Amino acid sequence: EAQVTQNPRYLITVTGKKLTVTCSQNMNHEYMSWYRQDPGLGLRQIYYSMNVEVTDKGDVPEGYKVSRKEKRNFPLILESPSPNQTSLYFCASSSGYYNEQFFGPGTRLTVL
Amino acid sequence: TQLLEQSPQFLSIQEGENLTVYCNSSSVFSSLQWYRQEPGEGPVLLVTVVTGGEVKKLKRLTFQFGDARKDSSLHITAAQPGDTGLYLCAGALHYGGATNKLIFGTGTLLAVQP
Numbered sequence: 001e002a003q004v005t006q007n008p009r010y011l012i013t014v015t016g017k018k019l020t021v022t023c024s025q026n027m028n029h030e031y032m033s034w035y036r037q038d039p040g041l042g043l044r045q046i047y048y049s050m051n052v053e054v055t056d057k058g059d060v061p062e063g064y065k066v067s068r069k070e071k072r073n074f075p076l077i078l079e080s081p082s083p084n085q086t087s088l089y090f091c092a093s094s095s096g097y098y099n100e101q102f103f104g105p106g107t108r109l110t111v112l
Numbered sequence: 113t114q115l116l117e118q119s120p121q122f123l124s125i126q127e128g129e130n131l132t133v134y135c136n137s138s139s140v141f142s143s144l145q146w147y148r149q150e151p152g153e154g155p156v157l158l159v160t161v162v163t164g165g166e167v168k169k170l171k172r173l174t175f176q177f178g179d180a181r182k183d184s185s186l187h188i189t190a191a192q193p194g195d196t197g198l199y200l201c202a203g204a205l206h207y208g209g210a211t212n213k214l215i216f217g218t219g220t221l222l223a224v225q226p
Contacts, residue, residue: 090155103156
């Protein structure tokens with residue numbers, strides 16, 4: 001089954017404690033993205049990757065890091081989380097000219 | 113900053129009613145996508161419209177791309193409780209290269225009461 005998986009689905013942590021949210025896709029897509037979803041603000045792109053070892057900032061990259069060492073994986077790293085990073089995070093993969101997104105199930109992060 | 117405004121933000125209707133959701137921008141998009149997101153899940157692509165004036169139908173859902181490719185609408189006929197969810201539009205901007213940047217709207221939360 002074609003899918004994007006994320007782990008963990010839920011995470012409560014404290015300010016400053018480094019964390020990683022994993023993302024994996026099995027569709028051999030070249031393009032992957034991370035989004036955060038906040039009430040009233042919609043989906044905003046954090047980082048994206050157009051292929052292995054090729055990453056670039058999206059609209060809200062501050063406080064986040066990513067890596068793309070393998071085509072299928074695209075982890076999101078928060079080196080020093082802060083409360084304003086409390087949000088619902090989605091990983092997505094896509095291919096093709098229209099960049100149609102296949103989203104993962106989401107990770108709800110709370111930073112205390 | 114490109115903006116994609118959706119209206120209404122919230123909509124609560126009775127089963128069997130018709131409704132229309134609008135997605136508007138001052139930007140011209142190369143294509144426009146509609147997604148539906150159910151609670152606890154990620155958005156799922158419903159349709160992509162590409163040509164100005166294009167109309168696509170998906171069962172009881174009708175999607176239209178504006179002639180100038182700046183706006184789109186989603187019309188649901190005879191809504192059912194299973195249509196409940198957050199509807200998101202996403203406009204694609206072509207900056208060159210092999211793919212497009214997506215700009216997401218803020219969403220329309222639809223609740224269909226039995």
